[in-house]
Amino acid sequence: MxxxxxxxxxxxxxxxxxxxxxxxxxxxxxxxxxxxxxxxxxxxxxxxxxxxxxxxxxxxxxxxxxxxxxxxxxxxxxxxxxxxxxxxxxxxxxxxxxxxxxxxxxxxxxxxxxxxxxxxxxxxxxxxxxxYRYTPIHSRIKELVLEGKVGRVTSVDLNWYIDTYHGASYFKRWNRIREHSGGLSIHKSSHHFDLVNWWTGQQPVEVFAFGALNYYGPEGELNPKKEDGRHCSTCEVKPDCHYYMRWSSRGKEIDVKDDHIGAVAASDTQAPYSEYRADACIYDSQINIEDTYSVNVKYNQGALLTYSVNFSLPYEGYRLAINGTKGRIETMEYHSSGRVPFPVPQQTIDYFPLFGSKETIHVVHRQGGHGGGDPTLLEDIFLGPDPKRPYTILSGSTDGAYSVGTGEAVWRSVKENRPIRLDDVLALP
CATH class of the missing domain: 3.40.50.720 (NAD(P)-binding Rossmann-like Domain)
Incomplete structure (x- = not known):
């Protein structure tokens, strides 16, 4: 219909x-x-x-x-x-x-x-x-957990890496203002918290986090000049900006990354988007969010998450380990392979039973955004959930709330230097 x-x-x-x-x-x-x-x-x-x-x-x-x-x-x-x-x-x-x-x-x-x-x-x-739930690797991890390969999940280690191109882009645009994005612990990390919630089948109950603005903002160590209001396309000191020159040259302007809102290039004087530019300076004092987090989360069935994310690294990807009473799952992914400055292997999953030998699991990788997840998500949205899939994957409002609630608990814990219970952020059954 x-x-x-x-x-x-x-x-x-x-x-x-x-x-x-x-x-x-x-x-x-x-x-x-x-x-x-x-x-x-x-x-x-x-x-x-x-x-x-x-x-x-x-x-x-x-x-x-x-x-x-x-x-x-x-x-x-x-x-x-x-x-x-x-x-x-x-x-x-x-x-x-x-x-x-x-x-x-x-x-x-x-x-x-x-x-x-x-x-x-x-x-x-x-x-x-x-x-991200629909990426073939992520779906297979869910299946391994459901198959009982790791037993009862006891802990998860997830370390996420954002490179200097993608990471800096958040600080050039609207995401850099918490009132617009909720901060990166919500705008970006909600993806990651949702994956952990879904993989484990558990709900977060308490968060403690440390965080900081280490790279961007006026105190950024590589800031070539303390001056607000600059934009990349017209900045006089951009040849001295390491973040700009890492991805640009004197003859080629950087292609500003803006997945969510988009922007006509600032040089397009005929018809730019009104009141919005995506090339604001990453060292502005307007920035009021963090670029680095180290997080611990406790879940309602006993699992513990150790999570970190850094928005200024030489390459992009993540490392994941899921530990349980029967074994361990590990995987490493490199995002945006065209920007990774070294050869990268195709992602696989390593399974280590608690008593036994290691097994390497290969998956069929698909074309499409978010590691091939976008096309399958769209099929579920417009054609209905795949009737052959034996588990729920399409997300509802409760899933959305727990991912945002965890992200808010993270930045509040950073600001207040105390554990934050999800009950203080959400009142869900």
């Missing part, structure tokens, strides 16, 4: 992740009937990229009710800046509509609580697009 979708937030992620497949692969299942955004320029960019959207009505940020009344959607797709998610999710649920939200579902535990309470009294249901 074809369902009608209205989109709130015509972002780069929206166009690439959802609109493209909706107007091609899933055109028999999905119809886009409305576009809502604060910036009319985004409508122009979206319709230029996908001419089949030419006749889709456009709405401003305060026109949600009119959009629903006029276009009569079945689903609201929420893909704008993180802090806008809660507004449109709540409005959709008030209208009894289903919601498909980009992660994070919201930027605070309190807003997640509002969403869950609204969903309880609505006909609509919330789905959160946690595409």
């Amino acid at each position: 074809k369902r009608k979708y209205a989109i709130c937030g015509v972002s780069n992620r929206c166009l690439k992740m959802f609109v493209g497949p909706m107007v091609t692969t899933f055109s028999n299942q999905a119809e886009i009937v409305g576009l809502l955004d604060i910036d009319p320029r985004r409508f122009e960019v979206g319709k230029a990229k996908y001419p089949m959207l030419a006749d889709v009505p456009e709405y401003g940020p305060d026109d949600f009710d009119s959009m629903v009344e006029q276009t009569k959607p079945d689903v609201i797709l929420v893909t704008g800046r993180d802090d806008t998610h809660v507004t449109y999710i709540l409005k959709a649920l008030q209208h009894g509509l289903d919601v498909l939200s980009e992660k994070p579902m919201a930027t605070t535990g309190a807003d997640c609580q509002r969403i869950i309470e609204a969903e309880r009294s609505s006909k609509g249901k919330v789905t959160v697009a946690f595409n």
